[in-house]
Amino acid sequence: MKKIFVSALFAIAFSGAAFATGNEKISKQIRQSFEKEFAGAQYVNWESFNEKDLYHATFVLNNVRLNAYFDKDGQLLATGRFVKQESLPMLVSKAITEKYKKQSVVEVIEFVTGNETSYIVKLQDDEKQLYVQAYYDGSTAVLKKSKINK
Missing domain, CATH: 3.10.450.360 (Nuclear Transport Factor 2; Chain: A,)
Incomplete structure (x- = not known):
């Protein structure tokens, strides 16, 4: 939920x-x-x-x-703060690295709702930009995907 x-x-x-x-x-x-x-x-x-x-x-x-x-x-309802990629928990970092090999991390937001913390990770390659939500257990979900205009 x-x-x-x-x-x-x-x-x-x-x-x-x-x-x-x-x-x-x-x-x-x-x-x-x-x-x-x-x-x-x-x-x-x-x-x-x-x-x-x-x-x-x-x-x-x-x-x-x-x-x-x-x-x-x-x-x-929620709070967020920008954090460095190096600050990501190990399972989150591993999941992002393995699932999104072609994209580079642009920015990371630590997102807190109630007592749950997740991470909104902005990723980008030459063709597209992704916003991915990642959880402590390593699960991820793409929140937004868009093409990059060249």
């Missing part, structure tokens, strides 16, 4: 259905929840995914670039 939720959240976030908003467009409830969870956050930018009542904040906290997703009631 959580795999479906994360896939859906990812699809919404990368569908292009977002628009940037100012803090005045974010409800007081969401702002308070954000400030409680991420006190001291700087450079906060918000996106709203209206059709799904989902709000995405990007920000810097303790010199780390982070992402947070909230529902319309201000409940924190």
Whole structure:
């Protein structure tokens, strides 16, 4: 069930259905929840995914670039942070290396929903770009695949 939720959240976030908003467009409830969870956050930018009542904040906290997703009631749904490929757990690293030999890792996001951590790995070769979700047990799922325009 959580795999479906994360896939859906990812699809919404990368569908292009977002628009940037100012803090005045974010409800007081969401702002308070954000400030409680991420006190001291700087450079906060918000996106709203209206059709799904989902709000995405990007920000810097303790010199780390982070992402947070909230529902319309201000409940924190998920967080993400960029990590180095070398930081991947061994089974995840092995699965990515074996299953996607032709692609190079471009970036990795550690994605946390509730008490489950997974990794969103952006891979690329000369022809295509992939977003793959990988779990601690080494299982993977392609979230998005697109051709590279030359």
